[in-house]
Structure formats: C-alpha cells, structure tokens
Amino acid sequence: MSSLPAPLTLSDHDRRQRTLRRRRRRETATAWAYILPAVLVVLGLSVVPFVWSLLLSFRADDLVTPSRWVGVDNYDALTQDPHFSQAVRNTLLYTGLYVPLSMALGLFLALVLNRRIKLVGLYRTLIFVPFVISATAQGVLFSFILDPEFGAANSVLHALGIGRQGFLTDPGQALAVLVAISVWSGTGFCVVIYLAALQDVPPSLLEAARLDGAGRWQLLRHVVMPTLTPVSLFLVLWQTINALQVFDLVYVTTKGGPLGSTTVIVYFIWEQAFKNFTAGYGAAAAYVLALALLVIGVASRLVRGRKPAGAVLAEGGAK
C-alpha cells in the first residue's frame, strides 16, 4: 500500500480507512488464534505422519519393539511380493470395471431423469439412497443376500432354475460381485453430478440446434455431451481415486479372500501393518499407492489444463 501525503483535514472516509488499517495491523495474533486448531490437527495428523510414514518405509518396524533401518529393502521386497502384485492387479481390475460402469449407468440414468415427468424426484431418491449407506452396512447386507446357503439371491436363481452360485465365496466371482455392489451404491453419486451439470446446458444452445434440424441423437452427441466433458473428467478422477482406495467393503465381505482374489492394495497395507505387524512394509506399500494417486491427480490437472487445486476450489466457490 502506498502512503499518501496526509491531508490537512480528515474526511469521514479517510478516518474510517485509518481506523481499518490500524485495526488490521493488530490482527495477526487474532488470526493465528483462529486458525490454530486447524493448523495443529493438520500438522500433527497429516504433515508429521506424512514424513513419519516415509521414514517408516525405510525401516523394519513391528509397532512394538524399536525399529531398525533397512534402506530400500521394503520397496525391493514389494516388487518381488506376489501378494502385492496380486493386490495391484485386483485393484486395477476393480477400478477398471467400477469407474466406467458407474459413470455410464450414471450418465444414462441422469439423461433419462432429466425430464419433466411425474415421480422423477422419487426415482432420483431411490437411485441415490444407497450412496449414503456405509460400506459396512452394504457389505453386511450383501453378505446376507448373497449367502450361498441362506441368501435371497440364490433363492431367486433357484426359482428361475439356475443352480446355486458361490458369489463372494467363489474366487472367480468375488471381485465382480464387489464391483456390482459398488456400482449399486456409487451410481447415485454420478447421477446427481450429471443431473446438476445437465441443468447448466444452455437452453438457447439446444433451441438453436433444434431449429437447425438436429435430431435427438445429434443434440445429445453434439450439444449435450460436449458440455458435460468437464464434469465427466472430474468424475473419472473422483471415482478412480475412490476406487483405488477401496477397503471397508472388502474387509466386511471377503477379508481379501477367497484365495486372495479380492485383496486390494489398501487391504494389503492394512494387513501388513496391523495384522502381520510389518508396519515399515505396509508404509512402503502406502507410499506406492500415494504416488500413484498423486500421478493421477497431476495428470488430470494437465488434461484439464487448469491451475493448482486452490484455483479450482476458488472457481467452484465463487459460484
């Protein structure tokens, strides 16, 4: 701020400005007091663990006895661990199925729901409700429905003349069943996001295209879809990041089994750290996952050609 030469008489406006400036100067302490709780929690339980985890990943640590330095041995071991590579494969398969399925179904349902007919609010509610149910409750519920002996699913299949299925107990089916459960609960999120985006399609644009003789399909392809691109990119990123971190559902339903067919990366990390008490090894696996997430995040920023996270937040918040 440039200081102007002091005027001989102070107008009311100038006096106000001076009071403002004086009070602002004394504010640093107050401001710090306001942000201190947030800073403490973030510093203590995010920044410190972030660094600690990195150090941990270079050590052998059983969470009880003093740890010892092992260099990059943990990372070396990861590359040779068949369980870890299986976890990576399972996670990628799960993500590769869940993300496109939930998004395609979400887009389809949003397009169908985006019209003025009766009961549309009820349909939207029913489709969205599973999203607020915890993964634990979903897992327990589907363990029951899909129970090979007592489950309703086999009962229905039986009535249709189809033989008893193993579902979550069948190594060949379990991962696909987990994807299906996640699609059931995760599609509602894509629907509401797409529905919100569809409201931003400029009506004038639709009208103009219609006057130019565009049919339904052409409108969808050349007018609606292009305006949805940013939202689709966001959903790809969001769904992918969430899918790569799937854990609760796996823990509740299969505990990584049968035969490791549903062991995902986070389950592997949890198992190493809190079941086998090889915390350093688990931390190394966590760093591999975090790095993958970071690469995806940065890549998506490049694709979107946007500024850093702060700018994106600011844009969204300015609405």
Added chain:
Amino acid sequence: MSATTVESAPAQARPAPVAAPRRRLPFSPWHLLLMPLSLLFALPLVWLVLSSVMTNAEINRFPPALWPSGIDLGGYRYVLGNAMFPRWFANSLIVSAVAVASNLVFGALGGYAFARMRFAGSRVLMVAMLATMAIPFQLTMIPTFLIMKRLGLIDTLGALIIPSLVTPFAVFLLRQFFLSLPRELEEAAWIDGCSRLRVLYLIVLPLSRPALSTVAVLTFLTTWNDLTWPLIAINHDTQYTLQLGLTTFQGQHHTQWAAVMAGNVITVLPVLLAFLFAQKAFIQSITSSGLKG
C-alpha cells in the same frame, strides 16, 4: 436441484406429428424404464428391512422365505438386549456429534481468518493446508496410530475424535463461501468496534447457512460411516462404533441373520432418516463438494 425445473431435455424434441395418431399411454413411457430400475436400486434396502423382522427359521431354510409371515422383533430384542448395540450407537453418536460441532466451529474460525484477515504467513499456510488435502489417509494411518498410542488414546473415543476435529476441507469450503459474501456489512460493524468474533457470529454465520449445512452433512456422513480408522484405533468392544460393532457382530453370529439385519437397520437408520428429512441439503452438499473438489 429438482430435475423438474430443467429446461427441455433433448429427448423432448419430438419430430413433427405423424399422420396416423398413435394410441398414447396415459403416462410417459419413460416410467416403464425408470420404475423397475429405481426399484432395483431400492430392493436390497427393502430386503434389509424385511429380513430384520423375519424369524431365523424363515431365513435359514432353503430356499429362504422372501416375505415375512409376520413381524417378528426377536432380532431387535436380541441386539438391543444381549448385544452392545445401544452402547455402540451412543459411541457413534458422540464421535459424530463432536466432529460435526468442532468442524463447524474450527472450520468457520479458520475459514474466516483466511477469507478476511491479513496476517503474516497466511498465503503460505493456506497453500500448505490445501496441499495436505492430497495426502491419502492410508499414508497417514500407521503413524497416526503410533501417535495415538503414545498419547495413550488407543481404545478410547478420543482416538476417534481427535483426527476428525477439523478438516482442511471444512476450512476451505467455508473460506470460499465467506469470500462470496459482501464485505461492506462486516466492515461497518467492525469499524464501529465490533470484535472479529462478534462480526463472524452475528453477521457472517447467519448468512452462511448453505455452506455450514454442507460441512455438517459431509462431516456427519464420513464420521458415522467410517470403518477403517475405528478398526485400527479400537480393540475393546465397549469402545466400538456402530460400523465396527456391526461387522464384528456379523462375524460372531453367522447364522443369526435376523439379528444381524436388525443391527444393520439400527446402523443405517440415522443416516437414512437424516437423508430423507434433509434430502435437498444432502444432495446439494454432495453435488457442490463434488464439483468443487
């Protein structure tokens, strides 16, 4: 965000009327698609409620009954009387309520400082806090466990409460909202000698209800529904949250499905009720946070 207000959807562009008038359905043909599809989404939850009032005998025969012969509350009696569901419910409620309240308070304080106050280091601090939002929980959970262990908080609700006291997300969401409010009112009150805290409480917060409800809804959803952290931080069953209690209970009562489903209903009921009563706020929160995230 009601879809009914949306301007003409693409599919409503109809071709010019055809010569031979077709017999029209008394309702939109889209119902034929939407009705079964949306029921398919609701079906597992309907089944959840139905099975919670069945008897174990009905469930444990093959093929199991698909409809209860009557309402049997044995499952509910069991989980409320013999199991520790009431205790777990209280634990979940305490953890979630504290998390919601403290995120509102500390989020508003922090957000306000970043939005309106000029102080040394504010920019650096803000960027640093934003950056921590990119750190996945899996990376911090092992050291966080070690920290809680050193603090002697493992197996207490404190271990669950402290990490969720305030999130950078709450701070930034509120900061963005505060920035969108006009400054004039606040500055006038401030010059007249109102303290920052009073300005925040009397002028800013009453205008910020949408943002505050977003923080409340999302904090409640994530803390109530979380399993991973309670699973790590809690071993003793008196300190379980509902999610942790439910999955443990299922493991121990493998064939008492009616009781397990009754426990499951109790676990999802608060979220479900909150959602049904404040559906608009829920959907708005989730959409806005999604689009901003």
